[in-house]
Amino acid sequence: MSQPRVVESTLEFPYSRSLGPVVGGFLAGLKEHRILGIRSADGKVLVPPLEYDPNTGDTLDELVEVGPAGTVGSWTWVDAPTPKHPLDHPFAFALITPDGADTAMVHAVDAGSIDKMSTGMRVQPRWRDEAHNMIDDLACWEPA
Amino acid sequence: MSDTTTPKENLVMNHLVSLSYSEELTPILERYVDALIDGRIVGHKCPQCGRVYVPGKGYCPICVVETTDKDEFEVSDRGTVTGFTIITPVAYYGQTETEPFVYASVLLDGSSGNLGGQDIIGVAHDQLHSGMRVRAVWKPPNERTAEGVSNRGWGSVASVIDAFEWTGEPDADRSVYEEHIF
Amino acid sequence: MAATDIAVVGFAQTPSVRKARESEVQLLVPIVTEALARAGLDRREVGFTCAGSCDYLTGGPFAFVSNLEAAGAWPPISESHVEMDGAWALYEAWVRLQHGDIDTALVFGSGKSSPSKPEEMWAQQLDPYYLAPLGVDPASLAGIQARALIDAGKATERDFAEVVARNRANAKDNPNAQVSGDYSVDKLLQAPYVRAPLRAHDFPPISDGAVAVVLARGDRARELCDRPAWIRGLDHRIEVHQPGMRDLTASTSTTLAARKAGYDGGPLDVIELSSTFSPQEIILREALGLDADANVNPSGGALAGNPVMATGLVRIAEVAQRIVEGSAGRGLAHATGGQVLQHNLVCLMEGD
Numbered sequence: 276m277s278q279p280r281v282v283e284s285t286l287e288f289p290y291s292r293s294l295g296p297v298v299g300g301f302l303a304g305l306k307e308h309r310i311l312g313i314r315s316a317d318g319k320v321l322v323p324p325l326e327y328d329p330n331t332g333d334t335l336d337e338l339v340e341v342g343p344a345g346t347v348g349s350w351t352w353v354d355a356p357t358p359k360h361p362l363d364h365p366f367a368f369a370l371i372t373p374d375g376a377d378t379a380m381v382h383a384v385d386a387g388s389i390d391k392m393s394t395g396m397r398v399q400p401r402w403r404d405e406a407h408n409m410i411d412d413l414a415c416w417e418p419a
Numbered sequence: 420m421s422d423t424t425t426p427k428e429n430l431v432m433n434h435l436v437s438l439s440y441s442e443e444l445t446p447i448l449e450r451y452v453d454a455l456i457d458g459r460i461v462g463h464k465c466p467q468c469g470r471v472y473v474p475g476k477g478y479c480p481i482c483v484v485e486t487t488d489k490d491e492f493e494v495s496d497r498g499t500v501t502g503f504t505i506i507t508p509v510a511y512y513g514q515t516e517t518e519p520f521v522y523a524s525v526l527l528d529g530s531s532g533n534l535g536g537q538d539i540i541g542v543a544h545d546q547l548h549s550g551m552r553v554r555a556v557w558k559p560p561n562e563r564t565a566e567g568v569s570n571r572g573w574g575s576v577a578s579v580i581d582a583f584e585w586t587g588e589p590d591a592d593r594s595v596y597e598e599h600i601f
Numbered sequence: 602m603a604a605t606d607i608a609v610v611g612f613a614q615t616p617s618v619r620k621a622r623e624s625e626v627q628l629l630v631p632i633v634t635e636a637l638a639r640a641g642l643d644r645r646e647v648g649f650t651c652a653g654s655c656d657y658l659t660g661g662p663f664a665f666v667s668n669l670e671a672a673g674a675w676p677p678i679s680e681s682h683v684e685m686d687g688a689w690a691l692y693e694a695w696v697r698l699q700h701g702d703i704d705t706a707l708v709f710g711s712g713k714s715s716p717s718k719p720e721e722m723w724a725q726q727l728d729p730y731y732l733a734p735l736g737v738d739p740a741s742l743a744g745i746q747a748r749a750l751i752d753a754g755k756a757t758e759r760d761f762a763e764v765v766a767r768n769r770a771n772a773k774d775n776p777n778a779q780v781s782g783d784y785s786v787d788k789l790l791q792a793p794y795v796r797a798p799l800r801a802h803d804f805p806p807i808s809d810g811a812v813a814v815v816l817a818r819g820d821r822a823r824e825l826c827d828r829p830a831w832i833r834g835l836d837h838r839i840e841v842h843q844p845g846m847r848d849l850t851a852s853t854s855t856t857l858a859a860r861k862a863g864y865d866g867g868p869l870d871v872i873e874l875s876s877t878f879s880p881q882e883i884i885l886r887e888a889l890g891l892d893a894d895a896n897v898n899p900s901g902g903a904l905a906g907n908p909v910m911a912t913g914l915v916r917i918a919e920v921a922q923r924i925v926e927g928s929a930g931r932g933l934a935h936a937t938g939g940q941v942l943q944h945n946l947v948c949l950m951e952g953d
Contacts, residue, residue, distance in 0.1 A: 279622075280443065280444045281443055282442055282565070282569045282570070283439065283441050284440045284441075284569060284660060285439045285440070286437070286661075286662075287436065287437045287438075287513065288435070288436040289433070289434075289435050289436075290435075290436065291432070291434075292431065292433075292729065292730070294430045294432055294730070295429065298432075298731075302432065321846065322845075323731045325843070329843075329846060348749070348845070349748040349749035349752060350744075350748060351743075351745050351747070351748060351796045351798075351799070352744070353796065357718070357720050357736055357738065358721070358736075359721045359736025359738075360736045361735050368744070368745060369745070370745060370749075372845070378845050379845030380731065380843070380845050381731075381732060381735070381737055381742070381843075381845055389797060394752050407433075408430050408431065408432045410730065410731050410734050410735060411734060411735065432730065434729065434733075434734055436733075438660070438721065440660040440716040442660075442716035443620075445622055445623055445624050445627070446622060476626065476627075476670070477623065477624065477626075477627045477630070478626070478630040480670035480673065481673065481675050482673070483630060483634060483644065483671065483672070483673040570624045570716075571624070571664055571667070
């Protein structure tokens, strides 16, 4: 029997998302090279900022500047990035807590090699050349 | 830390989600495409209820019994227009048509279900009507491919048949198509 | 108080395979038929049907509609669908059965991961603002979770490898398993990292597969099955979505779901966990308070076969099968959804 035919297909969904004051506020901050968190009902600073308190459901609206430097919590090393990843060479995905924040955000750390990575290491943001209202306006983090 | 005000403008984030898939055609669709390239349209006939599905599914969705190559059944490349619309394209993402076009359902003789989204040529849009008898306008054999046939679709003939044209026959009786409008 | 006289009375599953040539509906047709036959139930008698699948995974909008063809949906039937693991379809059917006006339900879950690129596609289940645009993939989040577990002193890479070796050895007796066999922990630890500290064997296989389960209530369940697997409790709980806003080394939602399902810490003859990445079995064992010698994943679990959208319902079917066949008296099945154990379901079952 001959080789089966292989069908290639692509699904595309072009979303335009209206961001509102909290997510929009965060991304507007990134444009100005500032990282914003939001104060939760119990006074903690959540990064990235959420519109509603995950514990109480209260509406949150007090954006608070944090960072810009931060600390790596846990992390993993991506040896072979996919085309959807923010970097095209080996990097770390990590939980990063910006200074002054009480939670961590997931983002990429461009450390060059796995040997440069460690839990507790200090990192600083690297900004995208031209902001485009996406999370990767903060292009990645790098060792401080 | 310093408090900040909320932004005055409402930002919009444009995000294109693009996902790609790659899969081998099922053995049933392999046979379906082989036949199409050969100029024949084949489906599966349910051994229980006799309904004919084009292409075959490997089961009858009404009786929920499996069907196999043994149930293969060739249908005609002639059929009846059961319903249609004229689409005036708007420029949404992915739309490549620019002029109004026909989107017709054709019930091939011998099949129990429509072939959807077919073009009818040689007839003015305002002359199109349900019940019209049509026949396939096949591409030349060397231009027929498997393109557009996928395991998830409802079957496609676009890679082998350009369109349908009027046969010159009188209209089919309403009873032929009244259960097959869509 | 939820009814405790709803039972699993029939089940069937396909083997987990890396690439099925059949369409997803073709995978479903024979097992839906087999599950109903096992219960001795005509499909026209089924009171309610609920399915779990994912259109992003299948790669076609409204793909779930085709799947319904496996249930013979003409004349029109009473049905529903969840874009979740089939275990949540079972949850919906179980809730529907509580109404009291019907006494049988059919549930199925199906998924073909082979056509897609799971490491790219699954970013779409994440927050579309902060996570999906970064292409955050399940394996990376599992790697972050694994290191958090190590940093917290709760596990080592050797513990992960031991989970893998144990599940793969268990899977030798499971004809539906995709990955099975005897593996040396030392050898496993020599494999390269894929998402350090995780290696390829810490990940589930990429699988195609499907599972179907038949539920019945009260006397009808006794009619259809000599020894029904009674669902004594069923509950699911969810945690905050952002991975950096919860403790990834614990599963509070699993603990809570188990308690709400009525699990009192008593003895269990069989436990099936949807621990799709090896460190998650360690987290789930702790969340459920299981002893080291608990009979966890006799099927080999999700590390032996992971037909996404069916994996959790397979766990329920595996426990139910052991109760129906008499080798277990009481068992617990776990299903998970979302990323790194965000959303967890616990199903507690007993024989008469």
